[in-house]
Amino acid sequence: GAVVSQHPSRVICKSGTSVKIECRSLDFQATTMFWYRQFPKQSLMLMATSNEGSKATYEQGVEKDKFLINHASLTLSTLTVTSAHPEDSSFYICSASVTGGEAYEQYFGPGTRLTVT
């Protein structure tokens, strides 16, 4: 149980275009979903927290107009990188948790590698 999927697993896009990444909880309802970013050989950095049906809460330094997050259902959250630039190239990972769950009960997706050319 507690499986989280991401799609696509890898994407290459041209500079200036937008790309959408999907995060799905496959066997549970995720009240809260999280989006992380990970640069090579570095740790996961939380970008934003989204609750189903409400606006996402972004971490300091993360541009909300650039990284659009939609959490329209209890099993799906999307991250759209708008007007992507090469510096947005990174590994994006989502996680999901249930209502009232402990922090260690976040379940992580397999990640999406974004390359902007």
Add this chain to the structure above:
Amino acid sequence: QKEVEQDPGPLSVPEGAIVSLNCTYSNSAFQYFMWYRQYSRKGPELLMYTYSSGNKEDGRFTAQVDKSSKYISLFIRDSQPSDSATYLCASPSSASKIIFGSGTRLSIRP
């Protein structure tokens, strides 16, 4: 100062060796401590979590927390090549926000 510090390695040991992975943290309010394993180009998976000080064992893995020194350890016994991965220590700073260490790359030589 980062809230969770971890030696990035890489750490290379022969198969069968005991591996010791360590982290320190700065926030004395941290209560839960987690260890994640992350294979290359994959998301992290939770290995173990502990609450407050003490030891917790799960098969070949033992997690240890010393709150007096703010020190977290993960021990792997009888290490296997399949244990080769990046290991991240972490602690939640709030009900939902997890602070991760930078990860230690571990390689087990057959």
